[in-house]
Amino acid sequence: MIAPAPALTPRQRLSRLAHLWKAATQRHHAGMEPWLARLIPADTTVIDAGAHAGQFAKLFARLAPQGQVWAFEPAAYARSILVPALRLSGAANVRVVAAGLSDAPGTATLETPLKRRGSLGFGLAGIGAATARGDAGRAETIVLTTLDAFAAAEGLTRLDFLKADVEGWEIRLLAGGSDTLARFRPALLLELVGASLARAGDRPDDAWRLLSPLGYRARKLVDEQPKAQWLDSFAGDADYLFVHGGRAE
Numbered sequence: 211m212i213a214p215a216p217a218l219t220p221r222q223r224l225s226r227l228a229h230l231w232k233a234a235t236q237r238h239h240a241g242m243e244p245w246l247a248r249l250i251p252a253d254t255t256v257i258d259a260g261a262h263a264g265q266f267a268k269l270f271a272r273l274a275p276q277g278q279v280w281a282f283e284p285a286a287y288a289r290s291i292l293v294p295a296l297r298l299s300g301a302a303n304v305r306v307v308a309a310g311l312s313d314a315p316g317t318a319t320l321e322t323p324l325k326r327r328g329s330l331g332f333g334l335a336g337i338g339a340a341t342a343r344g345d346a347g348r349a350e351t352i353v354l355t356t357l358d359a360f361a362a363a364e365g366l367t368r369l370d371f372l373k374a375d376v377e378g379w380e381i382r383l384l385a386g387g388s389d390t391l392a393r394f395r396p397a398l399l400l401e402l403v404g405a406s407l408a409r410a411g412d413r414p415d416d417a418w419r420l421l422s423p424l425g426y427r428a429r430k431l432v433d434e435q436p437k438a439q440w441l442d443s444f445a446g447d448a449d450y451l452f453v454h455g456g457r458a459e
Contacts, residue, residue: 218287222330226291229332233263233295242434246273246371249397249453253277254370257357257396259311259383262333264292264299266373271301279303280360284310284352285320285335310337310376312354313385322348336377336406357387369394375449378406381416392424395454399431403447414444417452426452 218226246269250256253276258267261281270279281296281304283289289308296304310318322335330348337352361369369390374380380400384391391398398421402414418428422442429436431449441450 221327222287225330226287229263230291230295233265233291234298236265237268238265239269239434243269243273245436250274250371251277255366255368256280257369257372258282259372259374260376261292261306262288262375264295264301264304266375267292267296267304268299268301270371270373271296271299271304275303277303278305280305280307280364282307282309282311284308284354285322285332286350287322287330287348288332288335291332307360309353309355310379311357311360311374311383311386312379313356313382315355315359317351318354320350320352322350324348334377336409337379355386357383357391358389359386361387361390366390366394369396371399372396373399375401378403378409378412381407381412381420382410384417384420388420388424391421395425397454398426398452400450400452401448402444402450404444405447414447417450418443421452425455427455428452 250270250273252274254274255277256270256274256279258270258279259282261267261283267279267281283292283306289306293306318337320335320337322330322332324330374383376383380402400417402417404414407414428441429451430441430445431451436451
């Protein structure tokens with residue numbers, strides 16, 4: 211049985227209200243909409259891995275109003291913001307999944323670092339992340355599944371886009387979804403940060419090792435816009451857009 215997440219302190223409860231207000235009222239990543247719209251049809255299926263407070267999930271919900279968005283968020287604190295923020299935003303086509311995506315099903319300890327004044331830095335929550343930096347953190351046990359297992363369990367018949375910002379667990383996610391990626395060839399928006407990936411024993415170039423044999427090409431994002439140059443290897447910490455060679459862009 212999974213133990214419940216630790217209770218919030220009074221300061222953390224107050225900061226949660228501020229986080230919720232921002233999540234529900236602010237609109238981030240608007241500059242990405244024109245090129246994302248070319249990759250996300252109105253009736254598509256999208257996976258948002260590491261949904262955090264829901265800014266990408268809200269964007270995907272707008273772009274795919276007749277589709278389905280699956281928002282994976284294993285952290286209890288983040289979900290306590292994500293779920294009401296989506297409801298307040300009217301994003302009815304988003305379903306929240308209380309799990310992380312990895313290379314094997316199971317459980318793990320998720321660490322959320324504490325900020326200097328005691329509020330939670332929930333945007334930096336990761337498996338072993340706070341401990342690795344030496345911060346006093348909030349630890350909780352989370353559920354892990356794989357993309358392949360999820361696709362089979364839900365009977366997915368399409369997947370056009372997947373975004374993953376999971377604080378160093380991106381390669382594990384890809385490894386657990388090879389069959390699904392080969393079948394549906396979704397476009398992938400991946401955060402690749404060398405120091406974060408190293409905590410899981412992975413390297414940024416592992417993304418090319420796994421995806422190039424499946425026919426994917428990559429472009430680096432600068433100021434949330436994909437650059438024209440196609441890359442055969444890692445070119446510094448950033449978000450990267452991987453698109454299958456047979457897909458229209």
